[in-house]
Amino acid sequence: MSLMDTIRKSAPGRAIWRTPKRVTDRDRAAAHWGSFLLHIYPVRMRREQISFKWSWFLGVASMVLYGSLIASGVYLMFFYVPSPATAYGDIVFLQTDVAFGQFIRNIHRWSAHLMVLAVAAHMARMFYRGAYKPPREFNWVVGVVLLVLTLLLSFTGYLLPWDQLAYWAVTVGTSMAEFVPFIGSTVGAMLLGGTEVGAQTLLRFYVLHVAVLPSLLVGVITIHLWRWRKDSMLEIDVEVGSE
Amino acid sequence: MSDSKPAVPGDQRVLGFVEGTPPVGDRKVPSEEDPVMVWPHLLVRHGVVALAVMVLVLGLALFFDAPLREMANPTLTPNPEKAPWYFAALQELLFRFHPLVAGVLVPGAIIIGLVALPFIDRNPETQQRSRRIAVATFTIFMVVWIILTVIGFAFRGPNWGWVWPWQEWYGEL
Secondary structure: OOHHHHHHHOHHHHHHHOOOOOOOHHHHHHHHHHOOOHHHOOOEEEHHHHOHHHHOOHHHHHHHHHHHHHHHHHHHHOOOOOOOOOHHHHHHHHHHOOOOHHHHHHHHHHHHHHHHHHHHHHHHHHHHHOOOOOOOHHHHHHHHHHHHHHHHHHHHHHHOOOEHHHHHHHHHHHHHHHHOOOOHHHHHHHHHOOOOOOHHHHHHHHHHHHHHHHHHHHHHHHHHHHHHHHHOOOOOOOOOOOO | OOOOOOOOOOOOOOOOOOOOOOOOOOOOOOOOOOEEEHHHHHHHHHHHHHHHHHHHHHHHHHHOOOOOOOEOOOOOOOOOOOOOHHHHHHHHHHHHOOHHHHHHHHHHHHHHHHHHHHHHOOOOOOOHHHOHHHHHHHHHHHHHHHHHHHHHHHOEOHHHOEOOOOOOOOOOO
16 A cells, blocks of 8 residues: 555545545546646546647647746846836846746746747647537637637736846837727727836836736636536537537 | 466366457557546646756756846937847837837737637647648748847847847846
8 A cells, every 4th residue: 555545545535535536437536626736627528638649748748838837927026116216126136136036037938938838839739620619619719718728827027137138028018009900009008008118018018918818818728628628528519510 | 269278266167168259358458539537647747847847947047047137227229129039020020020020910910810720720620731721821830930020139139220149148037
């Protein structure tokens, strides 16, 4: 008997896991259903669905990168004040004086670039597999929302170092908003908090980047994964569709 | 049928053999359609993927520092002025078309097209050879988008003029 089994069979172990036996598939399924961490997964999947060629594991790669971004991002937040007077100096201080500051910033940057790639590649792979077909149409739409949120997260984060690269890249990006008919100038003014990228823009992008967009992304991923689990054993069925 | 004597525990007697294959059990050939338990089969794979992704990220972070230029200066516009790489295709379009087309109509059409895709393509087939039009359309758009991104990212220099990336490098990550 392994150490884990001993722990599971103790009184606290039974209180936490509730199903100490792991003998039959039925026991294992019950333990799976009883676990908070595992409940985002289906209990069983078809053998073909867990192979590399099915998904290229790009969805889980995106999730891992998002986890890496949250962990490194929280560390960066300890050393950063979103104001034009302090932001750039904070980054320089982070890179030169903070323990692992440069390394954690590198992790955040590369995770962000890779997440944009992974989410886009996940979408392409799902297209080629035909995974958007009934009854999974809605989850494809949720995925499009997640792609847009990923791009917005990356773009709002791009401004925060407050260097020339950040400032002018965001200037180029937000100048396009001005061309949207009717609402363009209003949307632009709301994003920038003025007529050009400035102190208000930095604060707004920061709040969007560390609070609003990450919360939205977690919420939408929850729907995405819930749908994925519910539909995991379903066959493509156009006749029945989503009913 | 049996070419070797089956193993029998010492204190037991064999009363008889039944010819043929068992209806269930170890002789069954697993098929792709068979369900398997997610724990451990899928979760072990996800663990390996997570490790591989983190090795890649940590490796990149060890060897390549995130860029940091001079402090932002609203009065000094750099040349070229580059958007983040994932908007490089849009910026390349912006150079070629009116901003209303490149900055509004094209990205709007892409997002609306992606959202509407499952409701436009009602072909039930999932095999790629049975859905040539959908696959060809998506592939053409994707390849064009990748080419525009690479051009905007690596082949554009001052005043958005053409440069060869092996001669002058203006890509920013």
